Amino acid sequence: TADRVTHFTESVIREMTRWAHQFGAINLAQGFPDFPAPEALKEAAARAIREDHNQYAITWGSPRLRAAIAEKYRRFYGMEVDPERHITVCCGATECMIATLLALLNPGDEVIIFEPFYENYGPDTWISGAKPVYVPLHPPDWTFDPDALRRAFSPRTRAIILNTPHNPTGHVFSEEELRFIAELCQRYDAYAITDEIYEHILYDGHRHIPIATLPGMWERTVTISGMSKSYAVTGWRIGWCIAPEDLTGAIRKVHDFLTVGAPAPLQEASAVALQFPPAYYEALRADYDRRRRLLVDALEELGFEVWRPQGAYYVMTDFRAFGFEDDTAFAMHLVREIGVAVVPGSSFYAHPERGRSQVRFAFCKREETLREAVARLSRLR
Numbered sequence: 001t002a003d004r005v006t007h008f009t010e011s012v013i014r015e016m017t018r019w020a021h022q023f024g025a026i027n028l029a030q031g032f033p034d035f036p037a038p039e040a041l042k043e044a045a046a047r048a049i050r051e052d053h054n055q056y057a058i059t060w061g062s063p064r065l066r067a068a069i070a071e072k073y074r075r076f077y078g079m080e081v082d083p084e085r086h087i088t089v090c091c092g093a094t095e096c097m098i099a100t101l102l103a104l105l106n107p108g109d110e111v112i113i114f115e116p117f118y119e120n121y122g123p124d125t126w127i128s129g130a131k132p133v134y135v136p137l138h139p140p141d142w143t144f145d146p147d148a149l150r151r152a153f154s155p156r157t158r159a160i161i162l163n164t165p166h167n168p169t170g171h172v173f174s175e176e177e178l179r180f181i182a183e184l185c186q187r188y189d190a191y192a193i194t195d196e197i198y199e200h201i202l203y204d205g206h207r208h209i210p211i212a213t214l215p216g217m218w219e220r221t222v223t224i225s226g227m228s229k230s231y232a233v234t235g236w237r238i239g240w241c242i243a244p245e246d247l248t249g250a251i252r253k254v255h256d257f258l259t260v261g262a263p264a265p266l267q268e269a270s271a272v273a274l275q276f277p278p279a280y281y282e283a284l285r286a287d288y289d290r291r292r293r294l295l296v297d298a299l300e301e302l303g304f305e306v307w308r309p310q311g312a313y314y315v316m317t318d319f320r321a322f323g324f325e326d327d328t329a330f331a332m333h334l335v336r337e338i339g340v341a342v343v344p345g346s347s348f349y350a351h352p353e354r355g356r357s358q359v360r361f362a363f364c365k366r367e368e369t370l371r372e373a374v375a376r377l378s379r380l381r
């Protein structure tokens, strides 16, 4: 097999889902909702199929969806996005990320990634032939040391991957942090490639700022987001990249030969979601805040050390109070004996020892699911 696949293992998140099935455990490992998708969206998808949107859409996205994306970015962030020149619709933010890296990177290029990080970014970088350079985020609030970030940049730096709100820590990058990152990108002529899939899931007054809206950043940013988390349809695989025109041309070429296009009827239905009124997003935030409080407070009470997330729907915890030393051993104990699946912390680190005493819980679940999980976890005491 190729050398590039020796740099990574299969996804531990998805492996934990398979263990959850095997042991009949509650799956707080993989981040997908167990509650229904919005009725209006399911109806729109069924209608699109009935109306025969069943053949390939235009490779870079159906005109209706791209128009809706541009409209939404204008409404939420004041961004001027041209659907003809700046948007590529892909099979999820996952394809957006790898298509962007394949379109941008050459061998020898370096990509800066904050650690811990969502599993995909390391393999995406290696597959693209570039080299990841990691910069740690530090608890309790998971910020970075500005000097460490400055030292990570070099003339070889081609891009920084910025995931905000952040998986797995829930950190929402502040305007001050983003300005610091933006300044380094400009000084080193590097791109910011963002994963903003949790943009609408925010707590305690935290605000999401796309780095593309900061001065001097539009022409060096690829903004990635998608349907999965904002509208509870992780299985639809609809995501989008917003990028300057020349880079969009390169991303569209890669996307064309990777997958031709994202599912056509689901693109039509997605356009409906993007027109939901502000009340939809307010309810989304309030619902997630209730789930967050329920799980995070209970974990704290049980004896976990928890770092309260500012956004997204995960919480990183330290489990040493329970007498375990190793994250995989603890996660296997939880899934096998307690009946709750979580993700071992080390799978979010390139330096696995940094995550050895941590596990990640996902709380994108019905309150009754979370209550049942808490009841099972109380047997840990």
Ligand code: GLN
Binding pocket: 013, 014, 029, 030, 031, 032, 118, 167, 362
């Ligand atoms: N982003 C979600 C997580 O981190 C789901 C990832 C996946 O399996 N596609 O759990």
